[in-house]
Amino acid sequence: MLSHLRPAIVMIVLFTALTGVAYPLAITGVAQLALSTQANGSLIERDGKVVGSALVGQNFTSDRYFHGRPSATTGSDPADPSKMVDAPYNAANSMGSNLGPTSKKLVDRVNAAIEAEFAAGRIDIVPADAVTTSASGLDPHISPQFALAQTPTVAKARNLSETRVRALVEANTEGRFLGVIGEPRVNVLLLNMALDLLE
Incomplete structure (x- = not known):
C-alpha cells in the first residue's frame, strides 16, 4: 500500500511546485520584462x-x-x-x-x-x-x-x-x-x- 501511496504524494508535490509555483513565477517574470505596463494594469x-x-x-x-x-x-x-x-x-x-x-x-x-x-x-x-x-x-x-x-x-x-x-x-x-x-x-x-x- 505504501509503495502505491508514496509515488502519488511525490507527484502531487512535484506538480504543485511546477504548475502552482514555478510556472506562474516564470510567466510573471516574462510579462514584467516584455510587457511591464500591461502586466501592471x-x-x-x-x-x-x-x-x-x-x-x-x-x-x-x-x-x-x-x-x-x-x-x-x-x-x-x-x-x-x-x-x-x-x-x-x-x-x-x-x-x-x-x-x-x-x-x-x-x-x-x-x-x-x-x-x-x-x-x-x-x-x-x-x-x-x-x-x-x-x-x-x-x-x-x-x-x-x-x-x-x-x-x-x-x-x-x-x-x-x-x-x-x-x-x-x-x-x-x-x-x-x-x-x-x-x-x-x-x-x-x-x-x-x-x-x-x-x-
Missing part, C-alpha cells in the same frame, strides 16, 4: 499620481468631460449591505446586465436613457453605445460617433471652439487592430486628460 499617471487605467472606464458626470458608455456594475448599498445598488465602473464587480433583447426591463432602460440624452440636450443623434452597457460594464472606450456627438456640450462647458474639440477627438481616435479587427474607438480617460491640457 496599464495604469495612467499624471504628475506622479495614478489617475486611472487605460483598461477600465470611469464615471465622468460633468459636462466639462466626455462621458463613457453606461455601466451595469453594482455594489453594496452603504445603508444596507444586504442590498445591491448601481455602482458605475465598479471594477470589483465586473458584469453585464444579462438582460436579453426581448427583456422589457432592458427596453425600458434604453428608452429612458435615450429620453434623458435628448432632454439634457447633450446630443442630437444617439449612438448605440450611448445607451447600452458593455459586456463587462467597465469598457473604457466609446465610438467616435458618440464622442463627436458630445463635442458641442463639452466645447460650450469649457468655452472652447467645437472645431478644436472635434480635432482633439479625431486625434485620440484609435483605429482597428491590424487594420481589420474591431471598430475605431476613443479611450474616454485619455481623451479627457488631453482635454484638460487644452486649458
Whole structure:
C-alpha cells in the first residue's frame, strides 16, 4: 500500500511546485520584462499620481468631460449591505446586465436613457453605445460617433471652439487592430486628460 501511496504524494508535490509555483513565477517574470505596463494594469499617471487605467472606464458626470458608455456594475448599498445598488465602473464587480433583447426591463432602460440624452440636450443623434452597457460594464472606450456627438456640450462647458474639440477627438481616435479587427474607438480617460491640457 505504501509503495502505491508514496509515488502519488511525490507527484502531487512535484506538480504543485511546477504548475502552482514555478510556472506562474516564470510567466510573471516574462510579462514584467516584455510587457511591464500591461502586466501592471496599464495604469495612467499624471504628475506622479495614478489617475486611472487605460483598461477600465470611469464615471465622468460633468459636462466639462466626455462621458463613457453606461455601466451595469453594482455594489453594496452603504445603508444596507444586504442590498445591491448601481455602482458605475465598479471594477470589483465586473458584469453585464444579462438582460436579453426581448427583456422589457432592458427596453425600458434604453428608452429612458435615450429620453434623458435628448432632454439634457447633450446630443442630437444617439449612438448605440450611448445607451447600452458593455459586456463587462467597465469598457473604457466609446465610438467616435458618440464622442463627436458630445463635442458641442463639452466645447460650450469649457468655452472652447467645437472645431478644436472635434480635432482633439479625431486625434485620440484609435483605429482597428491590424487594420481589420474591431471598430475605431476613443479611450474616454485619455481623451479627457488631453482635454484638460487644452486649458
